[in-house]
Amino acid sequence: MTDGTTARRADADDEAIRAHLFSGPQPDVARAAGHIDPPPRMGFFTDTSVCIGCKACEVACKEWNAIPEDGLELTGMSYDNTQGLGSDTWRHVAFIEQRKPLGGQEPGTGHEHVDVFAAARGLGASPASATTPAPGAAPPGAPAGEVSPLTPDGRTELRWLMSSDVCKHCTHAACLDVCPTGSLFRTEFGTVVVQQDVCNGCGYCVPACPYGVIDQRPDDGRAWKCTLCYDRLGVGMEPACAKACPTDSIQFGELEELRERAAARVARLHAAGVPDARLYGEDPGDGVGGDGAFFLLLDEPEVYGLPPDPVVTTRDLPAMWRHAAAAAVSMAALAVAGFARRPR
Amino acid sequence: MNGAGTPPGEPTGRDALTGAHAGRRRRRRGRGERAMVPEAEFSSYYGRPVLHRPTWKAVDIAGYLFLGGLAGASSLLAAGGEATGRPALARTAKLGAAGAITLSLAALVHDLGRPARFVNMLRVFKPTSPMNLGSWLLAGYAPLTLVAAATEVAGRYRPAGVAATASAAVLAPAVATYTAVLICDTAVPSWHEGHREMPFVFAGSAATAGAGLALACVPVAQTGPARRTALLGAALELGAFAVMRRRMGLAAEPLGTGRAGRLLRAAELLTAGGAALAAGAGGRGRGAAAVAGTALLAGSAALRFGIFHAGVASAEDPRYTVIPQRLRLEARTGPAGG
Numbered sequence A: 001m002t003d004g005t006t007a008r009r010a011d012a013d014d015e016a017i018r019a020h021l022f023s024g025p026q027p028d029v030a031r032a033a034g035h036i037d038p039p040p041r042m043g044f045f046t047d048t049s050v051c052i053g054c055k056a057c058e059v060a061c062k063e064w065n066a067i068p069e070d071g072l073e074l075t076g077m078s079y080d081n082t083q084g085l086g087s088d089t090w091r092h093v094a095f096i097e098q099r100k101p102l103g104g105q106e107p108g109t110g111h112e113h114v115d116v117f118a119a120a121r122g123l124g125a126s127p128a129s130a131t132t133p134a135p136g137a138a139p140p141g142a143p144a145g146e147v148s149p150l151t152p153d154g155r156t157e158l159r160w161l162m163s164s165d166v167c168k169h170c171t172h173a174a175c176l177d178v179c180p181t182g183s184l185f186r187t188e189f190g191t192v193v194v195q196q197d198v199c200n201g202c203g204y205c206v207p208a209c210p211y212g213v214i215d216q217r218p219d220d221g222r223a224w225k226c227t228l229c230y231d232r233l234g235v236g237m238e239p240a241c242a243k244a245c246p247t248d249s250i251q252f253g254e255l256e257e258l259r260e261r262a263a264a265r266v267a268r269l270h271a272a273g274v275p276d277a278r279l280y281g282e283d284p285g286d287g288v289g290g291d292g293a294f295f296l297l298l299d300e301p302e303v304y305g306l307p308p309d310p311v312v313t314t315r316d317l318p319a320m321w322r323h324a325a326a327a328a329v330s331m332a333a334l335a336v337a338g339f340a341r342r343p344r
Numbered sequence B: 001m002n003g004a005g006t007p008p009g010e011p012t013g014r015d016a017l018t019g020a021h022a023g024r025r026r027r028r029r030g031r032g033e034r035a036m037v038p039e040a041e042f043s044s045y046y047g048r049p050v051l052h053r054p055t056w057k058a059v060d061i062a063g064y065l066f067l068g069g070l071a072g073a074s075s076l077l078a079a080g081g082e083a084t085g086r087p088a089l090a091r092t093a094k095l096g097a098a099g100a101i102t103l104s105l106a107a108l109v110h111d112l113g114r115p116a117r118f119v120n121m122l123r124v125f126k127p128t129s130p131m132n133l134g135s136w137l138l139a140g141y142a143p144l145t146l147v148a149a150a151t152e153v154a155g156r157y158r159p160a161g162v163a164a165t166a167s168a169a170v171l172a173p174a175v176a177t178y179t180a181v182l183i184c185d186t187a188v189p190s191w192h193e194g195h196r197e198m199p200f201v202f203a204g205s206a207a208t209a210g211a212g213l214a215l216a217c218v219p220v221a222q223t224g225p226a227r228r229t230a231l232l233g234a235a236l237e238l239g240a241f242a243v244m245r246r247r248m249g250l251a252a253e254p255l256g257t258g259r260a261g262r263l264l265r266a267a268e269l270l271t272a273g274g275a276a277l278a279a280g281a282g283g284r285g286r287g288a289a290a291v292a293g294t295a296l297l298a299g300s301a302a303l304r305f306g307i308f309h310a311g312v313a314s315a316e317d318p319r320y321t322v323i324p325q326r327l328r329l330e331a332r333t334g335p336a337g338g
């Protein structure tokens, strides 16, 4: 590329960057925040279809970031006793139990038709798993490799959804926009991080986040959340949760590349008979300009406790200021009208 | 929505409720509420909120909203009283503005935990943060009200006092209305959805509070402007509030239920009653004026606390986050699959 085209492209980028400072697709968050020549934007792709709910990410995050212990409460609602993201939980594994078959999975929990002794005798002789029916021996209604709506004995289906939630590192991050101290800032990697020495505990970021991620610690009121392991990124390491994840459900990398990988994964799942698979937060055209940490889900986002159509509140801020200005003028006019008669 | 529920007649196999199913709830709306959107089933994660509720303490922050409005309107009445030769009105309003803004700053600092933390907000100038702009505004406004009140009490340095009173009055409408932007610039449904009308509600509520203080403390002969301000302010507040509720959709529901609903009904009655009394009998007797003024002050405070609690309630219930977003999404892309 010649210098001329590079410059022209940079100009076009600058325009796009300026056009979407508060909402809409933002091609370069780090440059929009004033970083000169930033590295590529980094993020997470959390593929919940392979999450096994082991919580290694939760533990690794707590360990690496030295997050204080925050009590153990047995919720009784599911295997999830962590309950949600907060000041002391930066990765949270949601656990959902549903009466619905998981695509690609042989339905039903009963294995009455399997002769385990026969299968055991066959161990080592055949590469297939001991409990997989041979192609010819699949029960009626469940041809091998396909999903059946019901188990042969008519029982309902069951599936477990597991998903490791995290701060979305929004392209347009409401927490960052409203922070009055500048404590929340955009890193050169395009992530959103709190500077603990600047945070004054005002708590404004807490209700501003459309995902309910950031929260204040009860002790001194300062706000805490996932930093996407800013310290590790700085020395070229991947975040602790991604490192710990045994199934690669949490994938870390350049956002552009993750988006391509995610699109391919959804296509593969659709082809494999999992029509529920969908991406969440990957679209730069959504209400927050796309997430730096996005997900592959197997059900509606709200089932996982995620908002179906989040919008960064700052999108409406110009309108709010306009209305406030008009209201201020009305109030002044009202007072003038109050005095407009002769003194009494 | 998805089909996680068990169709009738199908054996369930086990008793435990499944995640998505447990989150589906039907709720009857409060009596007297108009159905604004069809009653909808929705999914959630075991009924847990999507948002984090505001961590602000009600007394501090709702109090801050109320006192900011009281101060702003008082500054306007002070300047007007001074300009039109109503010394008692000017004096009360100046003291009221200084006292209210001092208390409101105290409430803010109490919520922050340490006074030094207020200063952190002045290390940057950040137009995307209403709280940051508000801090700069208060940093300019509060000293002006203090100078105005101090010169009034001291009876000296009149030119400085006049200048401070006039300058405070210029900033006053912004002080009274920016707090609406402050709470609306969040993801809290019952605040954010009212972002167009809330500044007008707050402007009217501020005017009634300032007028209320004047009515309660100033001799009747000098309260003419306060009575008219009360009437106009009440009309603005109640009118804007009614429009806001109609336009908010489902997010209006928390304004009519629970503690917020009770506070807001009380606010409407107190404001309307106080304004009517001020306009009717407030010009004749000191007693009626004092009652009217007290009612107006109480009405304004109840409004701020009611709106505060409605916001908190809307953040605590996933239905106010999920249903409007789901409807919006489906209007854009068609019904959800799955």
Ligand code: SF4
Pocket: A167, A168, A169, A170, A172, A173, A174, A175, A176, A192, A208, A209, A210, A211, A212, A213, A214, A225
């Ligand atoms: S998810 Fe919430 S806390 Fe994370 S960047 Fe977005 S607004 Fe901020």
Ligand code: SF4
Pocket: A175, A178, A179, A180, A181, A182, A183, A184, A194, A198, A199, A200, A201, A202, A203, A204, A205, A206, A221, A222, A223
């Ligand atoms: S609590 Fe801290 S990080 Fe959050 S908005 Fe306030 S100063 Fe910023």
